[in-house]
Amino acid sequence: MKRVTISDIARETGVTPSTVSRALAGNTRVSLKTRELVAQKAKEMGYRQNVIAASLRKGKSDTIGMVVPRINRHFFSNVISGVEEILNPAGYTLVIAQSGESYLKEQKAIDMLMANHVGGIIISLSVQTNDYDHLNKVVSRGIPLVQFDRVNPNIQCSRVLNDNFNGAYLATKHLIKAGYKKIGHLAGATELEAYRERYQGYLKALDEEGIELDQEIIFKNVITREAGYHTILRALKKEERPDAVFCAGDYAALGVLDGLKELHVKVPEEFGVVGFANEPFSELIHPTLTTVEQNAFEIGTRAATAMIKSLEGKYTEEEEVIPTRLIVRDSSWKND
Amino acid sequence: MKRVTISDIARETGVTPSTVSRALAGNTRVSLKTRELVAQKAKEMGYRQNVIAASLRKGKSDTIGMVVPRINRHFFSNVISGVEEILNPAGYTLVIAQSGESYLKEQKAIDMLMANHVGGIIISLSVQTNDYDHLNKVVSRGIPLVQFDRVNPNIQCSRVLNDNFNGAYLATKHLIKAGYKKIGHLAGATELEAYRERYQGYLKALDEEGIELDQEIIFKNVITREAGYHTILRALKKEERPDAVFCAGDYAALGVLDGLKELHVKVPEEFGVVGFANEPFSELIHPTLTTVEQNAFEIGTRAATAMIKSLEGKYTEEEEVIPTRLIVRDSSWKND
DNA sequence: GCTTTTTGTGCAAACGTTTGTATTTTTGTG
DNA sequence: CACAAAAATACAAACGTTTGCACAAAAAGC
Numbered sequence: 001m002k003r004v005t006i007s008d009i010a011r012e013t014g015v016t017p018s019t020v021s022r023a024l025a026g027n028t029r030v031s032l033k034t035r036e037l038v039a040q041k042a043k044e045m046g047y048r049q050n051v052i053a054a055s056l057r058k059g060k061s062d063t064i065g066m067v068v069p070r071i072n073r074h075f076f077s078n079v080i081s082g083v084e085e086i087l088n089p090a091g092y093t094l095v096i097a098q099s100g101e102s103y104l105k106e107q108k109a110i111d112m113l114m115a116n117h118v119g120g121i122i123i124s125l126s127v128q129t130n131d132y133d134h135l136n137k138v139v140s141r142g143i144p145l146v147q148f149d150r151v152n153p154n155i156q157c158s159r160v161l162n163d164n165f166n167g168a169y170l171a172t173k174h175l176i177k178a179g180y181k182k183i184g185h186l187a188g189a190t191e192l193e194a195y196r197e198r199y200q201g202y203l204k205a206l207d208e209e210g211i212e213l214d215q216e217i218i219f220k221n222v223i224t225r226e227a228g229y230h231t232i233l234r235a236l237k238k239e240e241r242p243d244a245v246f247c248a249g250d251y252a253a254l255g256v257l258d259g260l261k262e263l264h265v266k267v268p269e270e271f272g273v274v275g276f277a278n279e280p281f282s283e284l285i286h287p288t289l290t291t292v293e294q295n296a297f298e299i300g301t302r303a304a305t306a307m308i309k310s311l312e313g314k315y316t317e318e319e320e321v322i323p324t325r326l327i328v329r330d331s332s333w334k335n336d
Numbered sequence: 337m338k339r340v341t342i343s344d345i346a347r348e349t350g351v352t353p354s355t356v357s358r359a360l361a362g363n364t365r366v367s368l369k370t371r372e373l374v375a376q377k378a379k380e381m382g383y384r385q386n387v388i389a390a391s392l393r394k395g396k397s398d399t400i401g402m403v404v405p406r407i408n409r410h411f412f413s414n415v416i417s418g419v420e421e422i423l424n425p426a427g428y429t430l431v432i433a434q435s436g437e438s439y440l441k442e443q444k445a446i447d448m449l450m451a452n453h454v455g456g457i458i459i460s461l462s463v464q465t466n467d468y469d470h471l472n473k474v475v476s477r478g479i480p481l482v483q484f485d486r487v488n489p490n491i492q493c494s495r496v497l498n499d500n501f502n503g504a505y506l507a508t509k510h511l512i513k514a515g516y517k518k519i520g521h522l523a524g525a526t527e528l529e530a531y532r533e534r535y536q537g538y539l540k541a542l543d544e545e546g547i548e549l550d551q552e553i554i555f556k557n558v559i560t561r562e563a564g565y566h567t568i569l570r571a572l573k574k575e576e577r578p579d580a581v582f583c584a585g586d587y588a589a590l591g592v593l594d595g596l597k598e599l600h601v602k603v604p605e606e607f608g609v610v611g612f613a614n615e616p617f618s619e620l621i622h623p624t625l626t627t628v629e630q631n632a633f634e635i636g637t638r639a640a641t642a643m644i645k646s647l648e649g650k651y652t653e654e655e656e657v658i659p660t661r662l663i664v665r666d667s668s669w670k671n672d
Numbered sequence: 673g674c675t676t677t678t679t680g681t682g683c684a685a686a687c688g689t690t691t692g693t694a695t696t697t698t699t700g701t702g
Numbered sequence: 703c704a705c706a707a708a709a710a711t712a713c714a715a716a717c718g719t720t721t722g723c724a725c726a727a728a729a730a731g732c
């Protein structure tokens with residue numbers, strides 16, 4: 001059962017392969033009559049373009065590469081869905097690679113994608129990444145690049161971002177309005193812009209409300225559930241103990257709730273907790289977690305749209321910021 | 337900044353492209369000396385193979401396609417990780433397509449993968465799929481196919497499965513031993529083998545313990561949280577009400593817990609609940625959910641291994657069954 | 673009716689590999 | 703030292719497209 005090629009169609013229709021190629025591409029240089037003839041014959045014979053051959057000839061492909069830290073994170077898998085939503089109908093295919101938060105694997109993934117002649121690359125950086133030669137190489141090869149969420153602003157390419165700043169600002173503001181007096185912050189990895197922005201949003205809210213900053217209740221690099229748990233235990237031993245925390249991630253917030261439960265601290269009565277990301281579990285735990293929703297799917301569609309724009313040569317370096325939204329649940333008082 | 341090709345290396349080293357090709361492939365027909373010379377020069381010049389060209393020539397590629405219903409399901413994203421774990425080190429790249437539980441999209445995904453000349457396809461069927469021509473086409477084209485989890489046993493290919501039967505059997509047995517008397521079952525989509533097997537496991541456990549089957553407390557097609565919720569409300573209105581249920585999925589179990597909480601039925605004291613899948617949330621909710629763990633990662637590694645075997649021509653149609661494990665948590669009595 | 677323009681097709685090269693076969697070089701043997 | 707055998711390399715075709723250029727036929731202009 002051989003594949004049917006363009007030459008097979010040519011033979012059957014009595015024209016040359018080149019005409020068939022043009023006809024299938026809808027080129028108006030071939031008459032409408034032959035275009036229809038070819039199209040019909042192609043369908044009849046079950047022709048499918050050999051994209052490999054086409055890519056080789058054209059020197060580029062309709063495959064877009066995507067590099068994410070981990071595919072099984074709610075945020076990233078939803079971004080991927082968003083990207084597919086746009087890319088597939090537009091005739092592109094997506095190949096996904098995981099960096100596993102490792103700089104080395106990220107480099108390898110990009111190498112692999114370039115070896116596969118992808119038409120463009122959409123990436124969210126690993127935590128480890130602090131050298132950007134691999135990204136610059138992509139750009140200098142003329143391959144369209146789009147960064148999202150975890151980005152480096154110094155690379156010449158479009159970027160799609162969460163409004164981390166505003167989300168954090170709203171979250172902190174909410175805690176203040178709800179009546180909590182001493183609000184701590186569990187910050188994420190300081191190397192990542194995204195977490196730094198959340199920290200800034202936190203600061204802005206405090207500042208705006210005239211609350212003095214207390215470095216004693218700001219904890220850096222607290223991302224996991226375990227870290228959150230240990231941190232809250234430590235925090236509550238301090239003389240000036242916080243009565244609420246804004247966590248830069250839901251997993252840390254989950255750990256905080258673990259710790260509070262262990263210490264029999266009532267939430268939200270005695271202590272308020274707000275997370276970030278709206279992980280699926282956040283509405284399933286007890287108490288349900290107040291958190292900041294990031295619109296992962298939309299980030300995906302925007303990134304894909306920016307990519308297509310670049311592919312069509314309409315590239316302009318731009319930065320889009322997708323709004324975030326506070327979801328108030330049971331882990332914080334609602335009376336604001 | 338032009339790509340360096342095999343001919344560039346040939347020119348620099350004074351041999352022909354064919355020799356370079358063979359040298360890079362490690363063919364012993366070229367002398368060790370030139371092999372080393374070529375390898376060194378290639379490195380020096382920064383050569384990267386053009387896989388597109390190679391694929392075209394060889395008529396197949398080192399890209400493996402994977403089709404899953406949804407990428408953002410814990411189970412599937414972990415299977416994917418397992419597949420990558422094996423495929424990447426072996427020099428293959430993975431392209432992932434989502435069927436979104438739609439037969440049409442599944443067909444399209446397979447078409448796309450074949451157009452891209454993937455070397456093989458790993459698939460888990462969509463719920464909707466009840467026609468298998470697209471799979472047979474893959475097989476008849478000589479493209480290695482591996483099915484996992486949701487499979488059709490009539491297709492000629494290797495399969496990797498969960499031990500659904502035993503998992504369900506253990507779960508039900510556990511409920512009986514724990515002292516529950518009337519155990520219902522929320523079954524999944526009956527079109528899927530996987531769910532039918534879980535049902536069978538449930539039956540076996542009842543039978544073995546000499547408990548008479550009551551069709552009144554078996555509910556089909558209950559997969560979502562909402563369905564679980566409505567079903568348990570309905571079930572508890574019956575005259576012969578169950579005092580425990582084994583759910584074919586964790587989401588349904590979650591809905592059951594919702595319903596029980598609403599009715600102030602105490603879990604596990606008055607009612608036992610067991611789920612299936614060990615979704616991440618299952619240990620975060622209150623009470624924590626007793627459930628059956630399926631080793632998604634291992635399913636992935638096995639599927640990938642089977643794929644590589646097929647690719648290397650060592651194909652034998654085989655079926656592997658990966659064991660499942662009962663995880664007892666707070667939603668059922670532990671005194672068994 | 674002859675040149676010029678337009679329109680539709682064909683020819684052939686190119687994309688970068690791989691691989692069967694032919695050719696040259698080296699090695700071994702009598 | 704000749705000659706066969708073995709080893710190393712070269713040649714050339716092929717994979718299925720796309721596309722610049724050439725060419726023929728039809729249409730248009732004078």
